[in-house]
Each structure stands twice: as structure tokens, then as C-alpha cells.
Amino acid sequence: MTDAELDLVFKALADPTRRRIIERLDDHPGQTLFEVCAATLAEDGSGLSRQTISQHLDILERAGLVRTARKGRTKIHTADLSPLRLVAGCWLGRFIQED
Amino acid sequence: MRLYVTSVFVDDQAKALDFYTRTLGFRLKRDVPAGDARWLTVVPAEDPDGVELLLEPAGHPAVGPYRDALVADGIPATSFQVEDLDAECARLRGLGVAFTMAPMDAGPVRMAVFDDTCGNLIQLVEFPKAA
Known part of the structure; x- marks a missing residue:
């Protein structure tokens, strides 16, 4: 992994709303923007706008942590945890495998 | 001033009337010729004098991009209470209706979203029973 790719993943993780979105999409794959917004409101009680959630999803997608696909005319989002494993393997790993 | 009508844009009025009555269970209220289209409204069976739902032709060039953007993000065109x-x-799924969002708790309400086969996503909402 390049430094630029590591930056994208760490930046994507450096926000609690984005970490919750990853957890949610890992538990419930294939969600629309509307559904992610509804779940964010229901679980966190936060009134984030759709635009804000959409920007969070874009940042996660650029980091490779969220994949999008078309289901009919609707865009759905699913978590992809492989960048986390890469980060653990190529950079974090040298610090956390000591013990 | 009071509300008497709300509307959804539909690809095909005849197909929409069929879906909104036979599948969803609304009743035809008004069907008036209007140029090459119809002023076509339906009402809930249990509230025939209430607010009408206008099944409006989707022919205007702005409607396509507007609806495509909403549907892409899973955003419903309107919302019905059940x-x-x-x-x-379960009843609608049994009739072949496709849901883009399964029933979920969203704060004070429970909701789901389905495809009306006429170009729209529609939200269903259940409000908590008054204690």
C-alpha cells in the first residue's frame, strides 16, 4: 500500500459517523443513501443532512471501504473491509504483532 | 385553505390506476379527461372524502431527471401511513411488490420503502400507538 492509500483509509476512519456507517453497512449490506440516513438518525439521534451523509459515503468509497452497485435504478452501498486488512498487514501489523 | 390533493408522477396512468387500486387497495375517486391525459385520483377505501392522490402524467422533461435522482438515492416520492x-x-410482498428498504425502526416511527412500478419509490410508515 502506498502512503496515499494509507492516508485515504486513515482519514476515512478518523470520523465517528463514518466508523458507524462502516459498522452498519457491514451488518446490513446493500443500503441506499436514504436507508443509511434513516439508520443514522434512528441509532445516533443525529440530524445529519443527506448531503453530509452522502459526503461521508464518498470519502469511504474513495478509501475503498464502501463499494457501490446498482440494484435496478437504485444505488446501494456495501462495506468492504479488505483495505482494513491491508492496512493491518502492511503498516499497523509491525506494531501490533509484537505480543 | 385546506389540503385536498397530493400527487405522484406516473409513467403510465392506466398501469398506475391498476397498481394503486388492485395492489395497494385505494379506490378510484375522479377520472376526468384532460387533453391527452386524465385527471386521475384515488383515495383510501376507509377515507373516501379525505385527501386524494393524483396520479399525474410524467411527461414533462423535468420529471425524468428529478425522479431518477430520487430513486438512485432510495428517496421516496411520498409516504403513506399504515x-x-x-x-x-408481507401482504404486498405476496403480491410481488419489490421493497428497496425492509421494515426498520427509524426513531419514533417504523418504516419501509417499495417500488410502485410506475417510476417511484413509496414510503410506508407506522406511527407508534398512542399510550
Whole structure:
């Protein structure tokens, strides 16, 4: 992994709303923007706008942590945890495998 | 001033009338010729004098991009209230209706979203029973 790719993943993780979105999409794959917004409101009680959630999803997608696909005319989002494993393997790993 | 009508844009009025009456269970209220289209409204069977739903032709060039953007993000065109969301969703699924969002708790309400086969996503909402 390049430094630029590591930056994208760490930046994507450096926000609690984005970490919750990853957890949610890992538990419930294939969600629309509307559904992610509804779940964010229901679980966190936060009134984030759709635009804000959409920007969070874009940042996660650029980091490779969220994949999008078309289901009919609707865009759905699913978590992809492989960048986390890469980060653990190529950079974090040298610090956390000591013990 | 009071509300008497709300509308959804539909690809095909005849097909929409069929879906909104036979599948969803609304009743035809008005069907008036209007140029090459119809002033076509439906009402809930239990509230025939209430607010009407206008099944409006989707022919205007702005409608396509507007609806495509909403549907892409899973955003419903409008919302209907039901007494028992899970029962209604099961009934509609049995009739072949496709849901983009399964029933879920969203704060104070429970809701789901389905495809009306006429170009729109529609939200169903169940409000908590008054204690």
C-alpha cells in the first residue's frame, strides 16, 4: 500500500459517523443513501443532512471501504473491509504483532 | 385553505390506476379527461372524502431527471401511513411488490420503502400507538 492509500483509509476512519456507517453497512449490506440516513438518525439521534451523509459515503468509497452497485435504478452501498486488512498487514501489523 | 390533493408522477396512468387500486387497495375517486391525459385520483377505501392522490402524467422533461435522482438515492416520492407495517409489507410482498428498504425502526416511527412500478419509490410508515 502506498502512503496515499494509507492516508485515504486513515482519514476515512478518523470520523465517528463514518466508523458507524462502516459498522452498519457491514451488518446490513446493500443500503441506499436514504436507508443509511434513516439508520443514522434512528441509532445516533443525529440530524445529519443527506448531503453530509452522502459526503461521508464518498470519502469511504474513495478509501475503498464502501463499494457501490446498482440494484435496478437504485444505488446501494456495501462495506468492504479488505483495505482494513491491508492496512493491518502492511503498516499497523509491525506494531501490533509484537505480543 | 385546506389540503385536498397530493400527487405522484406516473409513467403510465392506466398501469398506475391498476397498481394503486388492485395492489395497494385505494379506490378510484375522479377520472376526468384532460387533453391527452386524465385527471386521475384515488383515495383510501376507509377515507373516501379525505385527501386524494393524483396520479399525474410524467411527461414533462423535468420529471425524468428529478425522479431518477430520487430513486438512485432510495428517496421516496411520498409516504403513506399504515396501521401494521409488517403485515402490510408481507401482504404486498405476496403480491410481488419489490421493497428497496425492509421494515426498520427509524426513531419514533417504523418504516419501509417499495417500488410502485410506475417510476417511484413509496414510503410506508407506522406511527407508534398512542399510550
